[in-house]
Amino acid sequence: MELFSNINIQFYIIAYLVGGIPFGLILAKKFSSIDIRESGSKSIGATNVLRVLKESNPTLAKKIAIATLILDALKGMLVLIIASILDLSHETLWMIAILSIVGHCYSPYLKFEGGKGVATGFGVMIYMIPIETLIAFAAWFIVGKVLKISSLSSLIALIALIVSSFIIHPDIPVIKTHAPILIISFLIIYKHIPNIMRLFNGEESKVV
Template sequence: MDFITNINVWFYFIAYIVGGIPFGLILAKIFAKTNIKEAGSKSIGATNVLRVVKEKDPVLAKKLAVATIILDALKGMIVILIAKAIGLSFATQWAIAVLAVLGHCFSPFLKFEGGKGIATGVGVLLIMLPVETVLALIAWAITAKVTKISSLSSLTGLFVLLVSSFVIHPQIPHIKSHAPIILIAAIVVYKHIPNIIRLIKKEEKAAV
């Protein structure tokens, strides 16, 4: 009974469910009449929205891709901000961050398939580790500008975030552990395994 009435448990559930909302898929279906799960990389993220919708309408593709990034980032941020507002612990907030990314990558609405977790990860980490996340975004932007490869840019940003989190915060405030960050990174890397294989084989296509 305590499990059912525990507010932390409810927030964990909400974080996973909200994180699982496939905004890229929804936006592409509504505004471009396109199912991005059946085209391109079949991912629900902004990169695939841009890639697939661009074939029909380049201007619309850019708008939908930007909207997808914003909404995917916000869905984790909003739950954490509400948790903060009502005074839930930092440990709970970190768990919410992990579950929001997990929900995006393994959506309950898509038979536990989903996106790569980058935008949702950026959203939650902007709240939890703002300095490290800004450094990661700078690294992402530079890599994207130079290589034009979305996956490489994302993985570079993730690497910078991980390294900087240990440098800036040898012990993460309040929880004294890097475990949530490592979990988020592990989820993102797992979802990028096909991209990593293509990068090693030099077969990954420019998409930024």
């Protein structure tokens, strides 16, 4: 039990458990009595919330999707903020960032199923590497507006994040490695494999 008295370990567990909270599922069930895991892409993220709920109530769908997006972004960021206030190391902060996304993608509350990690990834990255994340957000926004394909805009934003991180920070401050960014990117890309296959087959749905 001595292991669990270590504050780093405590925050790793908290990051995973908080990251796993399925806000999209909770909000959709509470306000529309719909299980979003049974329709659309079956993801618990904001895009699927919007896609599924707009069939019955477009106005409510937008509100719940926005709330989902914000809450999914905040759940990783808030744990990082608290950890920073307690002066935990930069290495610990990056592990918290990773585990927040792992929690979202493989939620302990959903039999280790979950979302694709984009919003939670944005939340932790805007805290850890804000300039690169803003560049990625701009790419996401522009591609999303033009092509209206959520998965494609997310993947292009991820590429923009990775490339800009190597340009702006050839060595990530303190830890001197891009490994956490690459791990997070791998998780998000892995969760997008079905979307990538649909993109190649021209079958990916647009968000309108």
